[in-house]
Amino acid sequence: MEQVTIHATGKDPIVATLWPASKAKASIIIHPATAVPQDFYRSFAEHLHSKGFTVLSYDYRGIGRSCLKDLRHYPVSMSDWMLEDAVYVTDWLAERFQGLPILAVGHSVGGHSIAISPATRSVQAAVMIASHAGITALIQQPMERIKVGLIMRVLTPVLCHLYGYMPSRRLGFGENLPRGVMQQWSRWTGLSHYFYDDPQLKARERASQVDIPILVLGFDDDPWANPQAISRLLEPLTNARIERLQLEHKKLGLPHIGHMGFFRKRNAEALWPIVVDWLVAQSESSSKAHP
DSSP: OEEEEEOOTTSOOEEEEEEOOTTOSOEEEEEOOTTOOGGGGHHHHHHHHHTTOEEEEEOOTTSGGGOOSOGGGOOOOHHHIIIIIHHHHHHHHHHHTTTOOEEEEEETHHHHHHHHOGGGGGOSEEEEESOOOOOGGGOOSHHHHHHHHHIIIIIHHHHHHHHSEEOHHHHTSSSOEEHHHHHHHHHHHTSTTGGGGOTTTOHHHHHHTOOSEEEEEEETTOSSSOHHHHHHHHTTOTTSEEEEEEEOTTTTTOSOOTTTGGGSGGGHHHHHHHHHHHHHHHHHHHHHHOO
16 A cells, blocks of 8 residues: 555645555546545455455545645635546556556545546446435435535535635534535535536536446435435436446345445445456456457
8 A cells, every 4th residue: 555646737736545456457446425535445445455456545636635735725626526636546547557447436426527527538447336416405304405405505605705615524524625616516406407507517418428337336225315316417327338226225234324334344245245246347348358
């Protein structure tokens, strides 16, 4: 394991963790969820590495170890994470391990990077875990819908103005966020089709260009990534070869999975083989296609 710093011209650096494997099957990038630092994915990354993959996890600019200055001075948006950060780390990995197939695992907003980022052009296959269109109106539980609506519509403009960033830790949902990230996210959550309705992003066009195999995992006790919200994210991926699984925690013998639980070690035995076996099959398929 080694810490690496990825530089892009004119941009703040991205700090990542690399697990290189000798005679690797493929390289795997883990695109993180919003406000979730890369260390959260360490156990899963180490498990992938033990299966013969080179693995890279990272923090978006302004998050975790990639927050290298006062958070108020990060002029970065959520779409920058998808359209720039994901590209920088993918290009770096492709250069470092030339000729090695690249796979991707995206958690929550990390799956958005798979759906619309130019980085996906360099990826042979990908997994989306608890990734969905984060539309407030699609949240099924009334109290959770009200809570999220309060955060996005009321607290976001007030707190971003007062602090110059979003103090997420005070609200109990992960790392503090750059103002531009939170404001853009807040705006998207009020749109009928999330970022697909943002004319500046051209997300629908970007998604239609994705033509790789994608495994999509949802969980029955996830309060946000419910089947309808997942479908809303996937609809424009018309050329992707999607395999979708909706998993029930009780049938798997698990007390809870939720939005974050896939990556927790206590659920590893029941959940991780589903993704690892699929990634192994995809890496073998890619190797046969590109000997």
